[in-house]
């Protein structure tokens with residue numbers, strides 16, 4: 001693994017280039033290599049304890065995209081024009097609570113931890129959830145998973161921008177109705193997964209309508 005050595009200006013330029021793209025050029029398609037690259041940066045994202053509490057569904061089927069429109073007020077134009085449209089799912093309590101089978105699977109099969117380490121890790125994870133972070137309700141556990149899935153979202157949008165691909169994060173949807181649809185038509189077990197966000201990828205149809213505006217850097221960062 002080489003130490004990355006990308007020029008700061010190149011990275012900052014990508015951050016300036018990225019904007020929440022309202023409409024994509026429907027005639028342009030992201031290559032398989034590029035979309036795989038973007039999704040791999042989600043897969044490589046950090047997560048608490050390394051338990052990766054997420055799943056991503058790439059919705060390319062036109063009928064399924066149509067079904068999303070009535071439950072996602074922020075998405076119709078993107079559903080029509082984006083090259084790739086991704087649903088960011090986060091794990092709920094039955095997957096991420098300290099005693100869940102999935103957590104054991106992650107420690108045993110994915111991380112291949114030895115039994116004695118699993119024992120220590122399990123205790124530590126339980127204490128973290130119960131004592132340190134007060135993750136004592138289903139809602140809190142889902143929100144905690146969601147926070148982590150948003151890290152993957154940020155990484156996907158940044159990596160897309162670095163290769164000249166546009167994106168738009170979308171929270172403009174009705175969570176309950178969207179999850180009912182996912183359960184019924186997308187084969188998602190919504191007792192285990194909830195919908196955190198949608199994100200569209202493609203190529204901008206036109207230049208951004210507004211110049212990028214941000215608060216003053218000095219108001220955002222303080223040093224002590």
Ligand SMILES: Cc1cc2nc3c(=O)[nH]c(=O)nc-3n(C[C@H](O)[C@H](O)[C@H](O)COP(=O)(O)O)c2cc1C
Pocket residue numbers: 018019020021022074075168169170171172173197212
């Ligand atoms: C979590 C999140 C949810 C968002 N939801 C929507 C949305 O539903 N529809 C939309 O057009 N833009 C959405 N945006 C885009 C923001 O409006 C946009 O990022 C913000 O105004 C800053 O503009 P910029 O991204 O172009 O720099 C969302 C952004 C974030 C981070």
